[in-house]
Amino acid sequence: MKRDFLILICFLTSVVGLILIYIAAINLEPKQIELKDVTPELVGRSVLTSGKIVYKKTHATGHLFLTISDEDTKIQIPLFAGFMNILKEVGLTENDFEIGLKISVSGLVDEYQGQLQIIPRRNGDIKILND
Amino acid sequence: MILESVLLVFIGVAIGVFAGLIPGIHVNTTIPLIMSLSFLLPSPYYLAVLVISVAVTEMFIDYIPSIFLGAPEADTSLSVLPGHRLLLEGRGHEAIKLTILGGIGSLLVSLIFIALLANSFQYLYEVTRPYVQYLIFGVMIFMFITEKNLKKMLSSILILSMTGIFGILVLNSYLVPAQEVLFPSLTGLFGLSTLIVSIFERSSIPKQKEDSRMLISKKEIVKSLILASIAGIVVGFLPAVGISEAGTMVQYLGGSGESRSFLITISGINVANDVFSLVSLFLVGNPRSGASVAIQGILGELMFFDVVFLIGVVMLTAGVASFLTSYLGKIIPKYLEKMNYKVLTISVIIFITCLVLFLTGPFGLLIVFTSTSLGLLCSFLEIRRSHCMGILLIPSLLFFTGLNEVVFSVLGI
DSSP states (O other): OHHHHHHHHHHHHHHHHHHHHHHHHHHOOOEEOOGGGOOGGGTTSEEEEEEEEEEEEEOTTSOEEEEEEOSSOEEEEEEOHHHHHHHHHTTOOGGGOOTTOEEEEEEEEEEETTEEEEEOOSGGGEEEOOO | OHHHHHHHHHHHHHHHHHHHHSTTOOHHHHHHHHHTTGGGOSSHHHHHHHHHHHHHHHHHHTHHHHHHSSOOOTTTOSOOOHHHHHHHTTOHHHHHHHHHHHHHHHHHHHHHHHHHHGGGHHHHHHHHGGGHHHHHHHHHHHHHHTSSSHHHHHHHHHHHHHHHHHHHHHHTSSSSOGGGTHHHHHIIIIIIHHHHHHHTTOSSOOOOOSOOOOOSOHHHHHHHHHHHHHHHHHHHHSTTOOHHHHHHHHHHHTTOOOHHHHHHHHHHHHHHHHHHHHHHHHHTSOOOSHHHHHHHHHHOSOOHHHHHHHHHHHHHHHHHHHHHHHHHHHHHHHHHHHSOHHHHHHHHHHHHHHHHHHHHHHHHHHHHHHHHHHHHHHHHTTOOGGGGGHHHHHHHHHHHHTOHHHHHHHHTO
């Protein structure tokens, strides 16, 4: 009886915890910062930033690699094939990301081969700011 | 260079002993702190030596808090962990010595296996990659069907599903930085929940026996070491499959469920996996553990002589750490016997909770609350704690089947 009660309590607290984590996860927005402030200390954290596309390369497997820049800083934005499929659902293809366009991007800061990159994951994580 | 490296090994051992004795501190929590000291060291090799010596030392020392803390009453708990079982028999120091034997033994055996198979790893890695999702699914099925009855099988499905949902949410949200999220998650599932169960049951650890001979046959030792070394390397190929699942599978398939061989096996898998992770940087170019990710970040592409040098560091550290682990494993219980176990356990719980709050903030506290509830649920359902590894298994399964984007889109995360 005591054990059944403890199981019930633990089950309920687990469910409540999961619900609270879910509510927090869908409502929490990444920190908005300038591109120049994206530094190695932010690796593993989520940020929202913006910059102009200065480099674009399409990979045969469907990945699209962009580099965005402000005056001094350059950050890579890898858009992996799975993410490109998500963008297609909202009408964005690789042709929409032209060099010179300003975009906003949010995602996880990562470091690959010494280069900082921001990896977007959701369809709202990348937006074209001007035409 | 050699003299400085040896000195750094001893500094790393000292840091590893300190961090390893603190319950709940995983090596993946210590390594970022070590990395932040890089400005003090003139060469990246010195930083690599420090990281490896801390990581290897913690691997040995970690067994001291995990065996001497969190022990339940043997007669009230049906799922006493093997290390706790020996502690309750007054043979805690023997349990520590078995983990040392497993670690040192499999370090040597796994190096032999790695040397023999070195040319095949790239091929094996590429061949197994398309089938990883089936292998992960197979591991999950194995974990279900080896539970004792239908009720426990259903309970294990419940725990795997709930920890899986938990993993999807915490690993793919912005609540806690990616490199810190496993700390509150695993601390609650495996650490705090075990400690909380024990405070309801135990007021002191039983008097430990002076005799700490290892009561296990040579044949069983050799079998455990060989199986642990193979399993440690195999785990290196399978993302998300943890040491505890591999240990359970080895014990089941190897036909030996005895506490002593289990301790040798678990420790052996842990060390073999870490050695393979390091070597895989050179052989496969892919890091397979927190320490090897750090080494790749420090040294970049590894050359053959880098690997030989780092293996030398691992062996020197393992030698010193095993001596210290045995010594501390002998003297620490003498102090614990005199202490109020409940007060000690409650203090450790408060300390870990404060550490979670300090390192990961209020969302870390929410995560540790949920993971502790899930760990306690698993404990009260009296099923194997390794089902909680759903936190990594389910997200990995979704990733390798390509279903993760669909799930994220449905959940809106």
